[in-house]
Amino acid sequence: MRKTIFGLAVLAVTIAAPVRAADIQPAILYDLGGKFDKSFNEAAYVGAEKFKKETGVDYRDFEIQNDAQREQALRNFARRGNSPIVAIGFTQASSVEKVAKEFPDLKFAIVDMVVDLPNVRSIVFKEQEGSYLVGVLAAMASKSKKVGFVGGMDIPLIRKFACGYVGGVKAVDAKAEVFQNMTGTTGAAWNDPVKGGELAKSQIDRGADVVYHAAGGTGLGVLQAAADAGKLGIGVDSNQNHLHPGKVLTSMTKRVDVAIYDAFKDAKDGKWTAGVRVLGLKEGGVGWALDDHNKGLITAEMKSAVDKAEKGIVDGSIKVHDYMADKTCPY
Amino acid sequence: MSDPAMIVDLLAPVVGSGIRLSVPLLFACLAGLWSERSGVVDIGLEGKMLAAAFAAGAGAAAFHSPWAGLVAGIVVSVALALVHGFAAINQRGNQIVSGVAINFLAAGLTVLLGQVWYGQGGRTPQLANSERFLGLDLGSLGLDPSSALGRIWSDVISGHNALTWCAFLAVPITWVVLWRTRFGLRLRAVGDNPHAVDTAGVSVAGLRYRAVIVCGILCGFAGAYLAVAQSAGFVRDMTAGKGFIALAALVFSKWKPLNALGACLLFGMLDAVAIRLQGTPLPGLGTVPVQVFQALPYALTVVLLAGFIGRSIPPKASGIPYTKDR
Amino acid sequence: MSAPHRDLPPLVDYVVVPLANLTVAFLISGLVVLAIGENPLEAVAIMLRGALGYAEGVGFTLYYTTGFVFTGLSVAVAFHAGLFNIGAEGQATLGGLGVALVCLAFDGAPWWLVAPFAMAAAALFGAAWAFVPAWLQARRGSHIVITTIMFNYLAATLMVWLLVEVLGQPGSMSPETKTFEPATRLPFLRDFLTPWGIDLGQSPVNPMVFIAALAAVFVWLLVWRTKFGFELRTVGQNPVAAVYAGVDPGAVVVAAMLISGGLAGLMAVNEVMGVQHRLLLEFVAGAGFVGIAVALMGRSHPFGVVLSAALFGILYQGGAELAFEKPAISRDMIVVIQALVILFAGALEHMFRPALGRIFARVETTGGGA
Incomplete structure (x- = not known):
């Protein structure tokens, strides 16, 4: 009841005084890699910008430069009364947990990780489903029947991408070969395009002609190497098809932008809920990108195959294995 | 595994990758x-x-x-080299301190300016292919691309960009200039016994400035290789310690150009192997921690410095500011 | 480090010259801020307000200062022996390993019981990491600058391996150890001061700030009030003369580096046991290199080191606030300032000396000797 009244009050204020349209002061904390990583963080930025454009409500943001800054930045936001405060990336989890406890009246959200607190919304994605779809496309586009995967940091989350991808590839051609490499075991693995390029080159040298990356900034090197070698790359998180038109088969889109937009919007409309939100294919949280840049690469046959897979996943007839559920990949 | 074609299949890409990774080391090592x-x-x-x-x-x-891009890289690098030269030669300041300052200056300014100019987290805009040094395909030479020799040709030798060839060319040039010309002889003498050179009426400062400028030019090549040949633009902290590996290679090479080539190729190969083996089990060995390969250049250098496997002795007067006596 | 060009009175040598160098460094930093389109004076105001304007800011400033005092003293002690310890970063990293091992072994035990052992382990691990370069310098003549650089990288790779393969938690997404139990963590000063009406907010300053002050006193006593300190300074100024004075330069070099490494290692107690409560990669975050700037600026005197560590503490805390208020002036600006301080207070330290010397000579007719 109080919520409704509060919501009405917000509405009244909004109508009465459009200048100070906001009773919410959203904030967003990007992960290492920065807001223009053409990938994960940038998707968040796009969502926040969309919200700003539509509602006229401004937001604060901050890009951390090192791990030590996370907590301080979150607290800085909190102290200024920012809410909701959205933290991008699983590495922020322990900091969010700490700061959210200190400021129980503020709203927090975290992407890619679950923080179990009454004032935190945890947004996680079923990346395996989107990866499965691009795996289907990769297997069909590959002439050598050898495809590659380059991950960023070797963590369960990235293995989840890899596993779904392998599942999609094997669904098309059980004999197809998938080369898998991880860039590293530390945070630096997200921002090392040279290493990413070398990994992609080594896979291409071994015969791969489609390479999918889930490696943030490192992935720019993967796509570059694939394009340089005249092979195909597959982008991730944001739609990266435009980076090398005609050389990027598709992108596995993870709609962090939608998640951020929703978080801000829900808070503004008084519809905020805490708890875990799992966004899969059904919810429009993941998908694959088709636009002018890659439409020449996607044949009608590929399109119908991927549509079929999509339908199967949504209606439950195709189950894509979640690596993080049991830390194994059956494909 | 006994099949030679398979071994070539496995090794040729790693060697090719090692060469690509050793190029910036080689430029920087020769600069040093x-x-x-x-x-x-x-x-x-x-x-x-x-x-x-x-x-x-x-x-x-x-x-x-x-x-x-190459010219811009060289200009900026030479400018920093001159700051170092001014501190080391004119001001007789501590050369280590000056080097540390320059490292921090570059680390801070690149990201700061990159962020202000481009707003992409310190990155410069992604370069189109026409804005980069691309690989030069030397053709197939009539070799069957699937044969072992063909693989070696295509993966290891062909396909490198112009700057890679420059790096390997810089080795003999350095050797000829420093060991076979009068200028080179004097330059090395200034590093070993500046007083003698001074007594002979040659300007110590002049020679050292010229050396420092060449050092700047070569570092310029190294940086340009990273940003416009190997990658398609600058990213923050792009060098990631390569300058220090180059320094290690310099110690390893005992300050000789041909050895420098060997040391840089070795360190480049180690890097390539580490990249290739990340999380990949080896037959019979299981997963080898890649940190072993990453640590090897540093560990080898320390062992060499310790004099346990041959001695590495720097030029006698290096690091000592030159003061004219009385 | 290198001998001054001419003897100047202590006031000029220790106050006027460093101040002139610093002023130039900050003026150029101001120009950089101007170049990126911001107002330097406004930036300074925001920084000072963020670092000193409220109790919590002061708490953060003190926290940064604590770490810098340790690394600054570390570099300074080595300077006195004529050594350039560029490896404080790696020594502090290893110190963190020592702290974490102790805290994990006694996890759950009260902090006041664990702290002495943690400090001992930090100093021991840091010293051990400094020992090899020291011994190689003393006995095999290997240049300590190169070896300590190599040891920084070896420390970093060792740490990655340990945290990924050995100490890390299985299934965790980041390479770090488990978090220590609350009882084992160093308490925050804020918990003691709140009853006195001082609100340090969430600032992480902890009792290590007092240990840092004690360390400064210890270094002062060591360098200027003991026989070893005399030998240390003799070796630093003239190793050949030291031999004639019956001092073994090798032994002094090793001892100096052990102390230097131990001080660097102590920095980790502040960070690992006091703030992060777990061992994580790169927790040193460049403090070892800040130590170089701190020692140069403080002219290797403990009092100077404390002052310049405080200045860098202000820069780091104020800089974080500044980056928040003015995103254009990111944290990298602090790195630039740090570089300029090292350049002008270090490599170009003699630049203004002749001019200042002349001015001084004119004021005091007796002037400096030749």
């Missing part, structure tokens, strides 16, 4: 060689390379040409 042979210790190779990479990325993007 020039400087230290003249008696100016330079631990600012990292910073000059980083600044050059940034300038090259920005220059190539601004003028839509890789050559503009």
Whole structure:
């Protein structure tokens, strides 16, 4: 009841005084890699910008430069009364947990990780489903029947991408070969395009002609190497098809932008809920990108195959294995 | 595994990758060689390379040409080299301290300016292919691309860009100039016994400045290679310690150009192996921690410095500011 | 480090010259801020307000200062022996390993019981990491600058391996150890001061700030009030003369580096046991290199080191606030300032000396000797 009244009050204020349209002061904390990583963080930025454009409500943001800054930045936001405060990336989890406890009246959200607190919304994605779809496309586009995967940091989350991808590839051609490499075991693995390029080159040298990356900034090197070698790359998180038109088969889109937009919007409309939100294919949280840049690469046959897979996943007839559920990949 | 074709299949890409990774090391290592042979210790190779990479990325993007990027990289790198020269030669300041300062200056300024100019987290704009040094395909030479020899040709030798060839060319040039010309002889003498050179009426400062400028030019090449050949633009902290590996290679090479080539190739190969083996089990060995390969260049250098496997002795007067006596 | 060009009175040598160098460094930093389109004076105001304007800011400033005092003293002690310890970063990293091992072994035990052992382990691990370069310098003549650089990288790779393969938690997404139990963590000063009406907010300053002050006193006593300190300074100024004075330069070099490494290692107690409560990669975050700037600026005197560590503490805390208020002036600006301080207070330290010397000579007719 109080919520409704509060919501009405917000509405009244909004109508009465459009200048100070906001009773919410959203904030967003990007992960290492920065807001223009053409990938994960940038998707968040796009969502926040969309919200700003539509509602006229401004937001604060901050890009951390090192791990030590996370907590301080979150607290800085909190102290200024920012809410909701959205933290991008699983590495922020322990900091969010700490700061959210200190400021129980503020709203927090975290992407890619679950923080179990009454004032935190945890947004996680079923990346395996989107990866499965691009795996289907990769297997069909590959002439050598050898495809590659380059991950960023070797963590369960990235293995989840890899596993779904392998599942999609094997669904098309059980004999197809998938080369898998991880860039590293530390945070630096997200921002090392040279290493990413070398990994992609080594896979291409071994015969791969489609390479999918889930490696943030490192992935720019993967796509570059694939394009340089005249092979195909597959982008991730944001739609990266435009980076090398005609050389990027598709992108596995993870709609962090939608998640951020929703978080801000829900808070503004008084519809905020805490708890875990799992966004899969059904919810429009993941998908694959088709636009002018890659439409020449996607044949009608590929399109119908991927549509079929999509339908199967949504209606439950195709189950894509979640690596993080049991830390194994059956494909 | 006994099949030679398979071994070539496995090794050729790693060797090719090792060559690509050793190029910036080689440029930087030769840069250090020039400087230290003249008696100016330079631990600012990292910073000059980083600044050059940034300038090259920005220059190539601004003028839509890789050559503009190369020139910009060299100009910025030489400017920093001159700051180091001024501190080390004119001011007789501590050369280590000056090198440290230059490393920090580059680390800070590149990201700061990159963020202000491009707003992409310190990155420079992504370069189109026409703005980069691309690989030069030398053709198939009539070799069957699937044969072992064909694989070696295509993966290891062909397909490198112009700057890679420059790096390997810089080795004999350095050797000829430093060991077979009068200028080179004097330059090395300045690093070993500046008083004798001074007594002979040759300007110590002049020679050292020339060496420092060559050092700047070579670091410029190294940075340009990183940003406009190997990658398509600058990213923050792009050098990631390569300047220090180059320094290790310099110690390893005992300040000799041909050895420098060997040391840089070795370190490049180690890097390539580490990249290739990340999380991949080896037959019979299981997963080898890649940190072993990453640590090897540093560990080997320390062992060599300790004099347990041959001695590595720097030029006698390196690091010591020259003061005219009375 | 290198001998001054001419003897100047202590006031000029220790106050006027460093101040002139610093002023130039900050003026150029101001120009950089101007170049990126911001107002330097406004930036300074925001920084000072963020670092000193409220109790919590002061708490953060003190926290940064604590770490810098340790690394600054570390570099300074080595300077006195004529050594350039560029490896404080790696020594502090290893110190963190020592702290974490102790805290994990006694996890759950009260902090006041664990702290002495943690400090001992930090100093021991840091010293051990400094020992090899020291011994190689003393006995095999290997240049300590190169070896300590190599040891920084070896420390970093060792740490990655340990945290990924050995100490890390299985299934965790980041390479770090488990978090220590609350009882084992160093308490925050804020918990003691709140009853006195001082609100340090969430600032992480902890009792290590007092240990840092004690360390400064210890270094002062060591360098200027003991026989070893005399030998240390003799070796630093003239190793050949030291031999004639019956001092073994090798032994002094090793001892100096052990102390230097131990001081660097102590920095980790502040960070690992006091703030992060777990061992994570790169927790040193460049403090070892800040130590170089701190020692140069403080002219290797403990009092100077404390002052310049405080200045860098202000820069780091104020800089974080500044980056928040003015995103254009990111944290990298602090790195630039740091570089300029090292350049002008270090490599170009003699630049203004002749001019200042002349001015001084004119004021005091007796002037400096030749």
